[in-house]
Amino acid sequence: MYTLKEKEMIFVFTGPHGAGRKTVAEMSGSTLGLKQVISYTTRPQRPTEFDGQDYHFITSKQFADAQERNEFIEIGTINHHFYGIKSNDIQQMFLAGHNIYLILNRFGAATLKELYGDRVVRVFIYADRDILEKRMRESGDSEENIRLYLSHFEEEMAYREECEVSFENLDLAHTVFDLTKTLDETLGRNLVDLD
Template identity: 80%
Template structure:
């Protein structure tokens, strides 16, 4: 497992599916020059997804081999697909940035917090159930997928109180602005105009 250096921080964006955590994370990360660590998955690639940008898409055999070599610091199974974060990917991202971010479900966020303690800052991105359902429908998810995602809504929301920060994502620009100010203070960079 990669050992974090003094000033290295891992920001973990979590929250219910459809809350916009990926978009918020990417926009905030870009503003603050933080690099994203990409997860590995055995899930099939969706049409708009890009290898190495959205996920590293591995076959079940490749994933099992990496697991045998103890490459993962975090593992989870969602809808019969495996997901994991490789220690080497964390280390590689820290070579180009003092702070990195990941987009994980509550289980992955809890695992990293347990591994790295105060070096992990969890950011919970959420919206109410009706907004999530509307966003999922607009993104073309099937009724079955939407019901499956929403069936975990209360459990996901219960994790909010365990996170260091929580932001309701109703208006994307407002959410990103508030979050960027908060993370800028955490990083002590003073890059963002705080007026």
């Protein structure tokens, strides 16, 4: 496992499905010059997703082979599909001089916090249940998937108390503006001129 050097930080965006954590992470990360570490998954690629951008889509055999070689530092299962983060991907980003972010569920966020301690800042992005349901319907999620995601809503929301930073995402522009300022302060760079 890669040992983080002084000032190297990992930001982990988490929260319930439909809260906009991916969009918020990408916009904040782009503003702050953070690079995303992409997770690997065995679940089928959705029509709106791109391999290597949303996830690295791999077969169950490829995942099992990588697991056997101890390439993953974190593995999770959601709805019978495997997800994982490769230690080497994190190392390569830091060696290239970047602070990084990941988009993970609460289990993945907790694992990274255990591994890297105070070098991990968990950013919890949320909205209320009705808003999430509306967003999922608008994005074309099936009724079955909406039901599945919402069945974990209370557990997801309970994780907010453990996270270092949390923002309710009602207005994307305001959320990104406020969050970027907070993360910039965390990095101690004061690069973002928000006056």
